[in-house]
Amino acid sequence: MKKTCLALTLATLLCGGAAVAGNSARTNAMPEWDSDQLEQILTRANTGNPVEGERLHHYLYCSACHGHDGNSPSRNWPSLTGQKPDYVMKTLLDYRQDMRRDHYRKAEVMTRMTRLLDETQMADLAAYYASRPAPVVPPQTKPLLAKKGARLARDGDGKRGIAACSGCHGEHGESGITPDTPALAGQTPEYFILAMKMYRDGMRTSDLGGVMRMFAKPLTDAEIEALAHYYASLGSKREAMR
Amino acid sequence: MPISRRELLKALAAAGALLPTATLAKPRGRAGHVVIIGGGIGGATAAKYLRLAAPAVRITLIEPGNRFLTCLRSNDVMVGHMKLDDITFTYDALRSRYGIEVIHDRCIGFDPKRKTVQLDRGGKLGYDKLIVSPGIDMIHGDVEGYNREVAESVMPHGWKAGAQTLLLKKQLEAVPAGGTWLMVAPPLPYRCPPGPYERASLVAEWFQRHNPTAKVVILDPKDAFTKDVPFRKAWERLYGYNTPNSMIEWIPAAQGGKVLRVDAAAGIVHAQAGAFRADAINYIPPQRAGTLAFRLGLTNRDGWCPVNRRTFESEVVRDVHVIGDASVADAMPKSGYSANSQAKVAAQAVADMLAGRTPGEPAMINVCYSLVSQDYGISIADIFKVVDNRIIKLPASGVSPITDSPAQPLLEAIYQRNWHRTFANDCFA
Numbered sequence: 001m002k003k004t005c006l007a008l009t010l011a012t013l014l015c016g017g018a019a020v021a022g023n024s025a026r027t028n029a030m031p032e033w034d035s036d037q038l039e040q041i042l043t044r045a046n047t048g049n050p051v052e053g054e055r056l057h058h059y060l061y062c063s064a065c066h067g068h069d070g071n072s073p074s075r076n077w078p079s080l081t082g083q084k085p086d087y088v089m090k091t092l093l094d095y096r097q098d099m100r101r102d103h104y105r106k107a108e109v110m111t112r113m114t115r116l117l118d119e120t121q122m123a124d125l126a127a128y129y130a131s132r133p134a135p136v137v138p139p140q141t142k143p144l145l146a147k148k149g150a151r152l153a154r155d156g157d158g159k160r161g162i163a164a165c166s167g168c169h170g171e172h173g174e175s176g177i178t179p180d181t182p183a184l185a186g187q188t189p190e191y192f193i194l195a196m197k198m199y200r201d202g203m204r205t206s207d208l209g210g211v212m213r214m215f216a217k218p219l220t221d222a223e224i225e226a227l228a229h230y231y232a233s234l235g236s237k238r239e240a241m242r
Numbered sequence: 243m244p245i246s247r248r249e250l251l252k253a254l255a256a257a258g259a260l261l262p263t264a265t266l267a268k269p270r271g272r273a274g275h276v277v278i279i280g281g282g283i284g285g286a287t288a289a290k291y292l293r294l295a296a297p298a299v300r301i302t303l304i305e306p307g308n309r310f311l312t313c314l315r316s317n318d319v320m321v322g323h324m325k326l327d328d329i330t331f332t333y334d335a336l337r338s339r340y341g342i343e344v345i346h347d348r349c350i351g352f353d354p355k356r357k358t359v360q361l362d363r364g365g366k367l368g369y370d371k372l373i374v375s376p377g378i379d380m381i382h383g384d385v386e387g388y389n390r391e392v393a394e395s396v397m398p399h400g401w402k403a404g405a406q407t408l409l410l411k412k413q414l415e416a417v418p419a420g421g422t423w424l425m426v427a428p429p430l431p432y433r434c435p436p437g438p439y440e441r442a443s444l445v446a447e448w449f450q451r452h453n454p455t456a457k458v459v460i461l462d463p464k465d466a467f468t469k470d471v472p473f474r475k476a477w478e479r480l481y482g483y484n485t486p487n488s489m490i491e492w493i494p495a496a497q498g499g500k501v502l503r504v505d506a507a508a509g510i511v512h513a514q515a516g517a518f519r520a521d522a523i524n525y526i527p528p529q530r531a532g533t534l535a536f537r538l539g540l541t542n543r544d545g546w547c548p549v550n551r552r553t554f555e556s557e558v559v560r561d562v563h564v565i566g567d568a569s570v571a572d573a574m575p576k577s578g579y580s581a582n583s584q585a586k587v588a589a590q591a592v593a594d595m596l597a598g599r600t601p602g603e604p605a606m607i608n609v610c611y612s613l614v615s616q617d618y619g620i621s622i623a624d625i626f627k628v629v630d631n632r633i634i635k636l637p638a639s640g641v642s643p644i645t646d647s648p649a650q651p652l653l654e655a656i657y658q659r660n661w662h663r664t665f666a667n668d669c670f671a
């Protein structure tokens with residue numbers, strides 16, 4: 001997939017050799033994607049049937065955690081709506097290959113759930129979530145924090161080698177330059193924070209070329225929190241969607 | 243250590259008494275001294291929740307072991323999915339966080355008139371209220387050829403976690419290719435009604451991976467068991483149950499499942515249906531209240547302890563409360579969840595009685611989770627209340643539905659693993 005490789009190249013350009021440093025010694029044992037492999041498998045990402053995906057979403061109890069229509073009602077679980085099919089398909093494969101881990105074993109449920117899915121079903125689910133509008137602003141979003149996060153997200157911090165998040169995740173967090181870059185708008189802040197910390201600690205190794213591990217590394221806890229609330233605040237405002 | 247004004251007010255509010263020198267950490271006991279015997283699921287929970295309900299009461303827990311191994315998930319240890327460490331808990335938090343005196347000794351008797359308990363090594367100890375949670379003991383000797391020695395060597399029960407669990411594990415691993423693993427299931431009432439069937443299921447799963455032509459046979463003195471519908475459905479799905487190649491054979495009473503005698507040396511169990519030779523035999527005998535309950539004279543003719551169902555105070559001896567497996571609790575099954583639920587009721591009742599309040603109406607819960615494989619869980623949840631001194635099940639209860647969604651039993655299985663830790667923390671931390 002050319003676009004996947006683009007993200008990789010971009011990251012390497014932005015930060016030189018640092019991308020390699022992202023794969024630090026302690027993450028060596030973790031499985032990682034090889035981009036050809038991924039490209040091969042993601043050719044199916046856009047062949048899914050959203051109607052079948054909706055059925056699976058309920059039949060396989062995805063709705064129990066991720067919400068009736070993929071817009072998570074709880075701070076424990078991420079929202080899935082508004083994601084591009086490539087990202088969802090990839091992330092389901094990531095779980096199945098045990099590439100997403102965390103200190104709290106929150107990902108374990110997904111690792112085991114995805115072992116029930118074949119790739120056709122993954123594509124169907126991905127098509128369904130992509131067909132739904134972006135999640136609404138989570139109720140726990142803090143506007144003051146959101147303001148603080150905005151600058152870093154839009155401008156980055158050149159001195160510390162942090163690229164503008166919006167460069168990849170889209171001007172409004174709506175998913176960006178490659179279809180396997182996730183949308184962040186309206187995402188549950190608790191989940192966002194966990195994801196960033198797991199990149200920072202090298203636990204989550206699903207990011208090709210260690211891109212996110214590299215950007216997350218210099219960030220402080222406070223910055224991560226501000227970024228989380230900023231992106232949460234970009235969610236859709238339509239309350240009626242729930 | 244002097245008590246702060248705030249702590250004092252808190253203690254006063256809860257105990258309804260003036261305690262100028264009491265501290266929350268080590269109350270001096272003018273609000274009363276409660277001795278709890280048995281630091282298992284019931285006893286540990288009672289100690290912790292009594293502290294929460296009665297900050298000023300002195301609480302002493304008597305338990306011979308300095309660590310507790312939960313039977314809960316011990317079936318996972320037997321098949322190698324968990325280690326003994328994963329089911330081992332200490333009394334550290336009860337001591338340090340809840341100010342409970344823990345004495346590692348065995349209670350060997352008591353004087354209900356003078357209100358003292360006799361310890362094996364530690365002399366006598368006075369009490370105002372006694373809470374007893376001694377668990378169960380096995381009835382050996384009602385079947386020819388089966389006795390304590392057999393139970394500790396060739397036919398372990400594994401119905402108390404620890405050495406017995408490891409013995410079962412060793413025997414399972416030694417079953418030769420294509421061999422037979424046989425379980426003798428117990429008659430009701432016994433600890434953990436779904437436990438035998440969970441264990442048989444996990445043994446079948448273990449065989450699938452390590453000894454695919456071996457078989458599991460269950461000899462049962464009953465014709466039905468809890469959750470048998472979802473269990474048998476799962477056996478069909480996972481282990482070929484009801485086909486000629488089934489890995490599990492369940493022989494109920496109606497088909498001669500009752501055991502008549504055993505020949506331990508030859509590894510043969512003689513049942514009404516005939517003689518069964520097996521390479522490993524897990525004999526789970528009939529059960530009664532823990533021996534301590536007999537020593538203290540708390541039992542009825544059936545070998546269990548009758549109690550007031552609202553307070554769990556013994557119907558035989560005043561100021562003694564019996565909880566957990568040893569108590570007669572009608573519709574409530576003998577489970578860790580029940581013991582935990584009853585402990586909270588008894589703790590509140592004891593706190594109320596010490597403070598001169600009338601105990602309220604209890605509501606109790608039991609949820610029994612079982613794994614049929616590592617990826618397949620089933621559960622039953624019930625709510626209970628007391629009517630005319632009987633514990634009855636409310637109609638709103640739930641057994642896992644049988645759906646065709648593979649995600650449903652998987653999520654139950656994941657949930658159960660997580661639940662074990664949460665639950666043990668509720669009892670011990």
Ligand SMILES: Cc1cc2nc3c(=O)[nH]c(=O)nc-3n(C[C@H](O)[C@H](O)[C@H](O)COP(=O)(O)OP(=O)(O)OC[C@H]3O[C@@H](n4cnc5c(N)ncnc54)[C@H](O)[C@@H]3O)c2cc1C
Binds near residue numbers: 279280310378580609
């Ligand atoms: C294989 C298996 C699996 C199980 N799985 C589950 C499950 O998943 N969920 C569930 O809810 N339940 C489960 N159970 C049931 C659960 O273990 C029991 O119901 C629970 O332990 C009962 O608590 P208790 O306090 O009555 O007894 P116990 O927990 O057995 O505690 C009794 C304590 O009393 C102490 N004691 C005995 N005599 C004396 C004495 N003379 N002096 C001082 N102390 C003494 C003992 O040392 C022991 O620590 C399972 C049981 C088995 C066998």
